Amino acid sequence: MRLPFAFTLLLAAFLLLAAIVHPTSAALRRIGRRADGDIEEYEKWLRREVKKRRGTPPSSLQLSYFEGMGLGVRAVEDVQKGEELVRMPLSLVFCRETIQAMPTPFGRYIARPDNQGVSDTQKMALALLYEDYRQDGSLWEPYLHLLPSQLDSTVFFSEEELDELDGLVIAGESRSEKKRMEEQVEYVKKRMLQWEMKDERFAMNAMTIAEFANELNVEDYTLATYLIHSRAWTMKRDKYLLPFSDFLNHDKADFEETSESFLLYHSVEDGFAVMKAEKAYAKGMQVFESYGSNPNHIYLRYHGFLPADNDATCAQFVLSPQRAMRKAKKRDVRMVMDRLFSEAQMEYTVSACVRRSDFEEEPSGRRRVHSQKMMTFFRIMSLSESGAREVKRGRINPRKPGTATQEAAAWSKMAEYIEERLNGVTKRNSGDEALLEKGMLTGRKELAVKYRVAEVREMEDMLAYAKEKAKLN
Structure with missing residues (x-):
């Protein structure tokens, strides 16, 4: 029996769409082939x-x-x-x-x-x-x-x-x-x-x-x-x-x-x-x-899942020493920053996952390492020309707290960075949070929104804390 040409085209389009929407592996023979018994x-x-x-x-x-x-x-x-x-x-x-x-x-x-x-x-x-x-x-x-x-x-x-x-x-x-x-x-x-x-x-x-x-x-x-x-x-x-x-x-x-x-x-x-x-x-x-x-x-x-309550959640950051040095206007400041990043073993990207309590308390283990890395990075990043001269004389160690003015500058740089990161979260205010609370999201969309909401919350908390510390110091 011959099918009408229009119907044939419609059937072909449907089959093509099905292949796109539901991609499957032609090679797998056993994995996932569940059956009764x-x-x-x-x-x-x-x-x-x-x-x-x-x-x-x-x-x-x-x-x-x-x-x-x-x-x-x-x-x-x-x-x-x-x-x-x-x-x-x-x-x-x-x-x-x-x-x-x-x-x-x-x-x-x-x-x-x-x-x-x-x-x-x-x-x-x-x-x-x-x-x-x-x-x-x-x-x-x-x-x-x-x-x-x-x-x-x-x-x-x-x-x-x-x-x-x-x-x-x-x-x-x-x-x-x-x-x-x-x-x-x-x-x-x-x-x-x-x-x-x-x-x-x-x-x-x-x-x-x-x-x-x-x-x-x-x-x-x-x-x-x-x-x-x-x-x-x-x-x-x-x-x-x-x-x-x-x-x-x-x-x-x-x-x-x-x-x-x-x-x-x-x-x-x-x-x-x-x-x-x-x-x-x-x-x-x-x-x-x-x-x-x-x-x-x-x-x-x-x-591929998120725990219902995770007390280990934190905000993930990837810090770039090279980008920080490019922002420095003075050549001698860049040279000092380069040396300090090298001494701190931060020549390349620096990964850290932190939350507010890591700075409010004295954390241990992985959390202490990550919060120390963050502070060291922003102390180096906040160096002024006069600060660079002090480093050359051996009077500043960015791995340790400096003067109130120096610490305020570091916290201020951290606040600038976190704010920039938050502004880059394109769907930060998409309204998905309300849908999540009502249980109207499912599958990977639910996972993605749940992750984004938790991550943004930690970043906003960190931003408020960094701004507060910048003023106090």
Whole structure:
């Protein structure tokens, strides 16, 4: 039956629009292909494979769906603090050791120590995709089906969604990360084709490296990379993606949030990854894991969510010494600033995430480092010609408080900078805040607006404080 020409054009336009609005990866075969019964299949697979390798499967826990959180882990028995939850054989864990032992091209090439320029995260992401793409079946097939095929980290935001964050540091970081992912894909493809030339004898029915390189695309590569970023343990700079603990959702309530406490409950020993309960859970409760005490930009960039209440939130700044020196009118002032930035190890960009309380109190750890960096930067930036002469005579140390006049000048420069940054937030007064309060935003738009509102609030608070300090001094 022939269709009318106008109808044919309309159908073609509809199909084209559908392809644009709902882009999908043609390469992914297993990741995100959930179906009824997949959780049961996964749990059978996990028990069988862990026991086969003399490990201990998680008998007191099981996967469940939770409203508003998706897939998570539920206690099917009472769990005591310190109880061993799972002893996972490393041969089932995506990590450097497992990749080296894979009976695939990756075991021979991708994890080689002389493979400079390819990080462990990249190797794990590529190995994860190799297991997804291969035609002959994967050991991890039931696990791969349960992994998400979409994430809400900002690297996956569309340009329209990133526009909601314009003027904030996270928007620039996310756009740069998109470009970096494209560059990494091109680089690893080139490297893989070089490996292929060295040895073409691979296991029968497994993909050759060239076939894999042809399938590889930036969308899948970015997804796999961020599955590693958001789900893998990081222990002594090594990463471990366990096909169970990565389903635990985040909640930092009652968790000890130090690297030392993490190592008390997570370890790699004698060929096993071992996880213990950090707190007690009654039967039927959702079991959580703390992803750490992080500022909002870490949660959104790497995990794709924002905690409901985050006492670690702060305003993110990227300070440019070169830009500060260009603003100085006198050559000798620029020379002194250059020397001071160099001595303070601030030759290039300086990143800091701070809030008002970091200056009102005596913070410790990361917060103290960041607030000190901010003050050092603006003390240097506020140097006058006479101040530069004092520096030459060794009478001014910008890493320490100066006279009241000098401190007032530093706070004034900080206030100018923050005000300039706030004026650059294009949607600062868009009215989205009211929609957010009424619960009328969803998805990535809600995440972006929620992030922007919190960040702007911290910046406005910092601005008021800097102006107040400039007057007091």
